[in-house]
Amino acid sequence: MQDSTILRRRNAAERRIRHLFRRVRVKHTRHAVHGFKTLIAALLAWVVAGQWAPGGRPYLAVATALLMVNASTVYRSVTKAAQNVLARMAGLTLALVTARLLGPTAAAAAVIVVIAVLAGPRRTADDRLQVASTAVIGLAAAAADPMAGVVPPVLETLVGAVVGIAVNALVLPPLYLEESESAVRGLAHAMGTLLHDMGVGLAHHRLAAASHTWLLRARNLDERLTRAEEQVQRADESLRWNTRCAAQARRKGDPTASEALRALRGVSLQVRGIARTLADNAHGSHADHRLGQQFLDRYAETLQLAGAAVQAFAEPLSRTGSGGTIPRERLHGAIEGAMTWHEAMTGRIEGGTLARPGAWHVYGSLMTDVERLLADLDRVDVHVRRVAARAAR
Template identity: 65%
Template sequence: MQDSTILSGRTAVTLTQLRRTLTRQIHSERADHVVHGVKTVITALLTWAVVAPWAPDSQPYLAVATAVLMVNASTVYQSVTKAAQSVVTRIASLVLALVTARLLGPTVGAVAVIAVIAVLAGPRRTTDDRLQVASTAVIALTATATDPMGHLLSPVLQTLTGAAVGIAVNALVLPPLYLNESDSAVRDLAHALGTLLDDMGTGLARRQLTSNAHAWLHQARNLDKRLTHAEEQVQQADESLRWNTRCVAHTRRKDTTSTGTDAFRVLRGVSIQVRGIARTLADSAHDDHTDHHLGQQFLDRYADALQLAATAVQGFVQTRPVTDTANASPRERLRTAIDGTLTWHHTMTDMIGQGRLTKPGAWHVYGSLMTDVERLLTDLDRGDMHRPSEPTPREATFNAERV
């Protein structure tokens, strides 16, 4: 009865945390949509006001389209690179149209020449770039034939002006940051790794190796999706800090940039060891050679190690004190878990060395499992040593407001 009460309490706490997380995500998404909408409207109106007075027939549609594209780039850095790419592509296509119109006129032959030149533009240009050059050149072919210079300069100037306005608005009006998304992806990855380690430890303690080994291996292989997602989020977060005016005034910019990347690198190494453990357990569980099977005494002790490792992995990215250990900082909890697992590892190594646990035919299995745990701990230990110290109240305020 007491156990049921405890489990119900934990479930209620988990559901409450989940509801709060979902609520924060919904509010954050709505705020992002509002910001994007406001920035887009400001950019379109400002570009129209700047370009309309001198645009042909007072129609600055090209400038507005370019500006809207730049202001909706995912990062300030991308808005700059996209602007440069757009301007170069526009100039190349218009020059191509001008030269072709001078030589062949607006004919079918000119269109064919433009298509051939665009295809053979060179291996350094991507397929999308070549197609954009070709399509823009074909559209501009007739215009450049009737008024070459006027229809060459106006689109270029509109593209330059629209790009400049879009970049300025994107950089100065709440430039996008993706630090929270990166942190969330890294925490989710750590949670998945820790959960799998804990599941394996619990299963070994309950003598469920044979029945659950393949399920653990399947879960370990599915970690690749989380790894890819976390890597993409971390890269986007690092890119969002480049040339970002919201970070110029903060001295912890470099620390903020590297923390998520360093944590992901550590967890990527941990995931390799977790997958190795799952693979070794699955192979051992269904090995036809009975002398290769692991001893139950070892499995019972290895179960403890996996559960300690699970606590260490999840504690590696923990940023808030847990209610039942409010007096311990995240780093102290991590160090406790690592030290406990290291003590277990030394004890087991001595027992295996003395021949108290091993079967002669299973020495390679013991060695593989022990090596994977040792490497996992080494990755966490080294990553913890290179982590910045606990944030001061002022730094914590910045971290909370960086969205």
């Protein structure tokens, strides 16, 4: 037991070190790519728009291109470009109208601010602010020469948006698949580790001493779940309108990050329920409702099996575990073992062979949580296998 614990900790430390080096390498590579794409977009926007921009200085086109090329995804660069162009057109149109009616005066600026603030509930605060600032800046130019003051900024904005989108879409468009998969694997590892630690703690009769810590760790899973959801959403968005279509292909039989996250979202509820039930039972005031040690010893084994199943669930199919065992096979082995024990314990409860009958409702709660946890994993795994079978035909 001690040797296996040392080996597990050593493997976990090695995984964390590899993960750290991989994150540093990816971060530096991404910064270099962003710098390269930013330089290309700025130079291209200057060359294209500089031929007809006033004075040959298309600063607005370059600034717009920089905004678009540094969007986190291609989809976001397109939507941001549309919002930017529409906001600038609305601001310059507003400047043209107020300059015609009131001239470049303080009253015109005040009218612009009021109209922009009351532009409607569908516009966000940033959109209204951009409309107002563009209108105020273009107010003087629109009053002096409407066409020369309004048309070139709109054209520069369009050129900069097109250049920024094109560079972002064609030159190594951003993808976040690795980050999302890493976040999901980290979440699964945290849940599996907690289940394993609860199982080991119950086996060593540490329920009263460690139950509060388990509950805190279970509650902290919500933060990891939120971060994983954000990463998965960004990865899914990065696949939209992305020219790197080959990156969408995944290994057959592997769950996508979205599918795995949906299962883990349900698992997190069950893990938190188990931790809460154990903590309440450890510190409850009803002595006749305390769990019997016979049940806790067998439940400890089930928690360790469930922990192994959760940790194996998010692993890619091509990665093998100890002894060359594929994680999918270890997952089903854990599920079958836990289900067999579940049936045996249900029979003991029904037959009245377990002590402390006043704690039957606690037995039922804990066993139901484990059953639902494994059922969630099994349901998604069966779905993934069916998808892989259809893809192989």
